[in-house]
Amino acid sequence: MTFDKLTSALNQGGQHLGDLIWWTLAEARIDRSTLEKIWAGAQLAPEHLPDPPTAEKALKAAVREAAVGQPDRLIRLGKEDEAEIVFAVVRETKHADGSVTYQQETRIVLDRKAESVSSDIAAHDLAGVITTRFGELRSTHTPDDVRRAMMKTLDACAAVTLRDHGGVYWVPAPYAELVRRLQTAIEKIGSSRVYLLPVHASADANRTLGDAAKLAIEDELAALKTEVEGFMASPPDRPSTLVRRLDAFEALKMKAALYRDVLQVRVQDLEKTLEDLTGSVEHLLNEKVAA
Template sequence: MSVELIRSYTLTGGKHVGDLLWWTLADARVTRSTLETVWANAGLAENLLPEPPTPEKALRSAVREAQVGQHDHLLRLGKEDDGEIVFAVVAETRDGEGNVSLAQTARIRLDRARPAKLESDRPGHDLFVAVSAAYDRLLNTHTPDDVRRALVKTLGSCAAVTLREHGGVYWVPAPYAETLRRLRDAVSNIGASRLDVVPIHASPEATAALGDAARASLDEEITALRTEIDGFLTDPPERASTLARRLETFDGLRAKARLYHTVLQVQVQDLETALNKLTLQVEGLLQTKAA
């Protein structure tokens, strides 16, 4: 079904309660500067961008790319410290009798003090050439997975609900409609990518289905937090800041629950009670640390 046909079935005279959305990332490798420009032009908050590329991330991504399809060579981390990262190129041979031999054939080195170029004891080795070329490209470039993480982070700031177990289709409440459309504008300017938005209007069926999904999402988050706090009660974290961040998480969930109640009439009183109990437990741990 086309997006327009889906919209024709969802357009009703009821109140706009939110939007369904999904996306396709195509040709989505993008330089940091381009992504920053696209994001700013769409009016999206800078803190929703992915972390900038780093030499370490670029090297690890380049190694993963170069390893694909290699049957006789392995790329293995040999050393990592504050000064350098070294990967070994290892040749793997079999003698037909069930014996496997490994021999290092080259080193790939990132000098953290001079990350502009990779180094090797065999600069002409095919795998070093491949890793080096990918590294040069990735050093200032975001991968499609980076872009996906930025999308998910932005949707998280919009109290989005995942409608499929493994993601891909989301519902965003109506109060965030403007932010969602800004995100759609940004995605449309990243390669050949697109984000499709289908408005959903109030009807008994829509309200019930989205309410169930919203409630399930909240239940899942609270269950995960309850498990974590139970662990804290047995083995408190060393840093008080860890506990303080959980209090912020609880406040965020309360706000999300109240939003779902306002938009979809989701019953949240028991969720508020559960969050209040968790809050008291964390505050008790903080008082114990301060004593």
């Protein structure tokens, strides 16, 4: 059955509960200015865009790419401080007696202030590859950046993962318009495709999605509880860390309310647990203010 036929068949159900979403990112490298235009054109929140490319990120991405397919050479971080980042290209030689020796071939240096990359052997092949890729990546977002922007948007849509390792998500119906704007934006990046499969009310759909939503809330609540217990044992240095947790509690409360309305999902002791966690975090904040 084709995707269109499957969509048509599933559209015959009852009330629209939401959409299943999955995607493929193909040829998804994109420069910052183009991504910003696409994002704005789809009326997506700018705060969900990835951070702008930096010289540091560009160099490290270039190094990762250059290291692929180099069985006898390693690229190792040798130094990273406020002034520079230094990677060393090292040749690894294995000998008949089982011993291994290493010989450094060149150093690749990022001058943080000048945002320039250089090598102590200008004609070195890997250094040349890294320098070229650095120039290309300096103003370019990678597919991983695009994926992270998608995940930020889906998180804002109260999405629930339907697989242990992600890849397929359910977005509740109140965010149907937003997720379609996301689809429009992503499909303008390279040859990427975003698939939306509407899910309508039925006994099986309500039960399956309800179970998934309940599990997602319980997992998120457990993670927050563990984190706050760690804060109580060793308070973070920055008050902003605690403030962000208060925001996370409120976001989880809103997500739970949404799932309760759409799928009649209820998580036992959610309100009480969030209230206790909020009290603990506020206590830590008050202690920092008084210190």
